[in-house]
Amino acid sequence: KKARMLVDKKYKVGNVDKRIFGSFIEHLGRAVYEGIYEPDHPQADDKGFRKDVIELVKELNVPIVRYPGGNFVSGYNWEDGIGPKEKRPKRLELAWGVIEPNEVGVDEFAEWAKRADTDIMMAVNLGTRGMDAARYLVEYCNHPSGTYWSDLRISNGAAQPHNIKVWCLGNEMDGPWQIGHKTADEYGRLACETAKVMKWVDPTIELVACGSSGSGMPTFPQWEATVLDHTYEHVDYISLHTYYGNRDNDTPNFLARSLDMDKFISTVISTCDYVKAKKRSNKTINLSFDEWNVWYHSHDSDQHVERWSTAPHQVEDSYNLEDALVVGCMLITLLKHADRVKIACLAQLVNVIAPIMTEKGGPAWKQTIYYPFMHASNYGRGTVLMPVVDAPKYDSKDFTDVPIIESVAIENEEKNELTIFAVNRDMEDALELECVLGGYEGYKVKEHIILNGDDIKAGNSVERPDNVIPRKIQDGRVDGETLSVMLPRLSWNVIRLG
Numbered sequence: 001k002k003a004r005m006l007v008d009k010k011y012k013v014g015n016v017d018k019r020i021f022g023s024f025i026e027h028l029g030r031a032v033y034e035g036i037y038e039p040d041h042p043q044a045d046d047k048g049f050r051k052d053v054i055e056l057v058k059e060l061n062v063p064i065v066r067y068p069g070g071n072f073v074s075g076y077n078w079e080d081g082i083g084p085k086e087k088r089p090k091r092l093e094l095a096w097g098v099i100e101p102n103e104v105g106v107d108e109f110a111e112w113a114k115r116a117d118t119d120i121m122m123a124v125n126l127g128t129r130g131m132d133a134a135r136y137l138v139e140y141c142n143h144p145s146g147t148y149w150s151d152l153r154i155s156n157g158a159a160q161p162h163n164i165k166v167w168c169l170g171n172e173m174d175g176p177w178q179i180g181h182k183t184a185d186e187y188g189r190l191a192c193e194t195a196k197v198m199k200w201v202d203p204t205i206e207l208v209a210c211g212s213s214g215s216g217m218p219t220f221p222q223w224e225a226t227v228l229d230h231t232y233e234h235v236d237y238i239s240l241h242t243y244y245g246n247r248d249n250d251t252p253n254f255l256a257r258s259l260d261m262d263k264f265i266s267t268v269i270s271t272c273d274y275v276k277a278k279k280r281s282n283k284t285i286n287l288s289f290d291e292w293n294v295w296y297h298s299h300d301s302d303q304h305v306e307r308w309s310t311a312p313h314q315v316e317d318s319y320n321l322e323d324a325l326v327v328g329c330m331l332i333t334l335l336k337h338a339d340r341v342k343i344a345c346l347a348q349l350v351n352v353i354a355p356i357m358t359e360k361g362g363p364a365w366k367q368t369i370y371y372p373f374m375h376a377s378n379y380g381r382g383t384v385l386m387p388v389v390d391a392p393k394y395d396s397k398d399f400t401d402v403p404i405i406e407s408v409a410i411e412n413e414e415k416n417e418l419t420i421f422a423v424n425r426d427m428e429d430a431l432e433l434e435c436v437l438g439g440y441e442g443y444k445v446k447e448h449i450i451l452n453g454d455d456i457k458a459g460n461s462v463e464r465p466d467n468v469i470p471r472k473i474q475d476g477r478v479d480g481e482t483l484s485v486m487l488p489r490l491s492w493n494v495i496r497l498g
């Protein structure tokens, strides 16, 4: 089979905002405790953070991490997590049915973020709480000194403000499972008033309003329209969340799921722009896709999590090769919308539906999905070029006209590099890709990295951490303006030219 792609230096989608390679740490399962924080671990640093985990996070080059939830945030009192650890309360955590020990709170997480070379995207509780808790948290984190909350931060050991720039106004407030679930009007009003006071405390912050927790929600996309009607002039982004699974073991259909993500993004853009037109506004609302991933492997085992335990094994999906291909397709989809998607968070980062796993007292290791994310984050920065692709198509249970290739090209002007990311969705055959490169005279293939294998269900584990890993192949050449390269069946490909 054969596909043709055209990329031209002159035809650009937009610049990649590096925050598109963000991720997420929630107080959920073993993400924090036994994940990033394990004071008794041989690799723990002076604050109890696992250095081996920090190293793996740094390899992923994650510029921003959403915290502390997720569903967790909608019942969270952030004040429980500050001050002397021995005085912090243990609380019933209603979102996930566990006990939250509060050993890690905002100051510890800010320290971890510094050590992991990343920024924080902080969510405030708009489930059980509201304007006061939110504005005091901004004051605690960002006000330099001389007020009750900023001086409290200083007395708790953080002399410098944490300077958190991006804030989420609650989490998934459209979902009936959410603590303090609201209608769009209820949430919109609260988000608007909370946004105002937060920005009055620190006018430099950016705010994300909750969009729908999935495009399948019955209130989508009216939710977005109503929420933006209330908040338009006070917020900067609207959020999107999506998770895909393959419970029916239908790989061609599973691999096509990124088409749904693409449609979701386009619909939210249209809704934002509809409200913009309605309000005669010059301001554009951008998108924060702040939860996305594959999530389904752990659904059954999570039914048996012990109630009121602390940091149980919860929401721990074991990922295989086909999951990595779906993650690759989702990354390409986000990049194709770089003009409007400015923030995105792979949900999540450690242990909970995560690329990085840890053993208590033992090693940290990489799941299959680690690799497409690492490649995209490291080689996918620069300018996205308009992808024009002509490829064979297939139909699956839920989709028609699925191109067998998902691909995008990014130019890194600083490094004089052009990178093509491509997934071959074909179950049987390798795909010959012919790509005409306009404006890249003299470029040669520097490297072709692939992630593939005979067994699409193969994954990694603590015993076999290198079972599925990427490798470099000697393939691909440029003749004049045309790149020719073979993409093996069911493969993730990174073709780096320069």
Ligand code: AHR
Pocket (backbone or CB within 6 Å): 026, 069, 070, 071, 072, 171, 172, 213, 291, 347, 348
């Ligand atoms: O990422 C896991 C959960 O998924 C988050 O807590 C919630 O926001 C979403 O439903």
